[in-house]
Amino acid sequence: MTVMEQRGAYRPTPPPAWQPRTDPGPLLPDTEPYRVLGTEAAHGADPELLRRLHAQLVLGRRYNAQATALTKQGRLAVYPSSTGQEACEVAAALVLQDRDWLFPSYRDTLAVVARGVDPVAALTLLRGDWHTGYDPYEHRVAPLSTPLATQLPHAVGLAHAARLKGDDVVALAMVGDGGTSEGDFHEALNFAAVWQAPVVFLVQNNGFAISVPLAKQTAAPSLAHKAVGYGMPGRLVDGNDALAVHKVLGDAVRHAREGGGPTLVEAVTYRVEAHTNADDATRYRGDAEVETWRAHDPILLLEHELTARGLLDEDTQRAARDAAETMAADLRARMNEDPVLDPMDLFAHVYAEDTPQLREQRAQLRAELDAERDGQEGGHR
Numbered sequence: 011m012t013v014m015e016q017r018g019a020y021r022p023t024p025p026p027a028w029q030p031r032t033d034p035g036p037l038l039p040d041t042e043p044y045r046v047l048g049t050e051a052a053h054g055a056d057p058e059l060l061r062r063l064h065a066q067l068v069l070g071r072r073y074n075a076q077a078t079a080l081t082k083q084g085r086l087a088v089y090p091s092s093t094g095q096e097a098c099e100v101a102a103a104l105v106l107q108d109r110d111w112l113f114p115s116y117r118d119t120l121a122v123v124a125r126g127v128d129p130v131a132a133l134t135l136l137r138g139d140w141h142t143g144y145d146p147y148e149h150r151v152a153p154l155s156t157p158l159a160t161q162l163p164h165a166v167g168l169a170h171a172a173r174l175k176g177d178d179v180v181a182l183a184m185v186g187d188g189g190t191s192e193g194d195f196h197e198a199l200n201f202a203a204v205w206q207a208p209v210v211f212l213v214q215n216n217g218f219a220i221s222v223p224l225a226k227q228t229a230a231p232s233l234a235h236k237a238v239g240y241g242m243p244g245r246l247v248d249g250n251d252a253l254a255v256h257k258v259l260g261d262a263v264r265h266a267r268e269g270g271g272p273t274l275v276e277a278v279t280y281r282v283e284a285h286t287n288a289d290d291a292t293r294y295r296g297d298a299e300v301e302t303w304r305a306h307d308p309i310l311l312l313e314h315e316l317t318a319r320g321l322l323d324e325d326t327q328r329a330a331r332d333a334a335e336t337m338a339a340d341l342r343a344r345m346n347e348d349p350v351l352d353p354m355d356l357f358a359h360v361y362a363e364d365t366p367q368l369r370e371q372r373a374q375l376r377a378e379l380d381a382e383r384d385g386q387e388g389g390h391r
């Protein structure tokens with residue numbers, strides 16, 4: 011008789027630590043993404059909210075088109091467009107109070123602008139000109155984060171600290187489907203759930219991490235299911251349904267504010283354009299897939315609803331379009347101005363106290379700039 015067979019006969023009751031400590035049932039996401047537009051639930055929606063969402067979506071799409079055009083004109087180094095994802099961007103900004111904080115990724119310029127940051131300042135980082143380009147404290151918007159998922163532990167730290175201080179602050183952190191594979195995602199969610207930090211994690215599942223499709227990113231039933239492993243609720247929502255995203259994020263923010271802890275929201279959406287202007291999406295996906303998603307466009311979905319309820323007359327349409335054109339013209343004009351930059355600013359705002367290496371590099375740059383200036387002055391004589 012083998013040891014295993016001997017053991018097989020002996021089956022004591024496992025210790026109590028083996029039991030689930032909380033019921034996972036209420037944490038589980040729905041199997042289908044939550045939708046409102048096109049269903050009966052939309053009939054009771056506030057017309058003001060519908061119009062506001064529509065105006066912001068139209069503005070956002072125009073911003074994406076203008077920013078992409080600026081990359082072609084050499085005025086912007088890189089632009090990750092969120093066309094197709096505007097509902098997530100706009101809803102994320104609208105559900106927050108002024109005292110709350112937004113932690114965006116590089117694709118979330120629209121959310122940053124919808125929260126009140128100057129549209130030109132929001133592009134500074136992507137232009138490669140200066141640091142963040144805006145004061146994060148002014149509108150309570152953290153810098154657009156390029157290193158994937160690093161904004162998540164920052165959001166949790168801020169929210170946890172606010173709670174310890176007794177400040178009524180909720181942090182909403184945005185991340186992509188690819189970002190959920192980062193260690194920072196795990197650490198942020200685990201810490202947030204253990205400490206019940208007032209944070210909402212919004213995962214925009216747009217189908218791809220550059221050329222990597224979701225199926226190669228994770229074997230989880232859904233990204234929202236990951237929440238259960240940390241002990242927080244996971245919510246699955248149609249990311250192109252602006253009303254649904256607004257509702258789910260609004261509920262999650264309220265839950266966090268009331269002391270209920272964090273929520274992970276997976277918004278299922280699609281990146282209609284390439285990863286950035288530097289990417290060729292035709293190399294890893296077909297037109298048919300893109301067209302299917304274009305038929306489920308967030309602006310189209312909202313306009314169907316507005317039209318069905320008689321809320322989208324010509325004047326409303328024109329006002330939304332005119333506002334978008336005015337914003338785009340201003341963006342174009344101001345982005346075409348050559349910025350006046352001081353190279354010494356490279357060293358500003360990085361550390362509270364300079365490191366010895368930075369002091370050395372600062373002196374080196376100063377000496378080079380002085381030599382260059384002296385050389386030019388000498389040449390003019």
Ligand SMILES: Cc1ncc(C[n+]2csc(CCOP(=O)(O)OP(=O)(O)O)c2C)c(N)n1
Binds near residue numbers: 186190216281
């Ligand atoms: C820590 C880190 N690793 C790798 C990269 C390179 N990178 C930039 S974007 C990207 C894909 C991210 O995809 P996803 O999180 O789905 O966001 P999306 O671009 O779709 O909005 C990668 C791998 C990075 N910026 N940071």
Ligand SMILES: [Mg+2]
Binds near residue numbers: 220
């Ligand atoms: Mg993605």
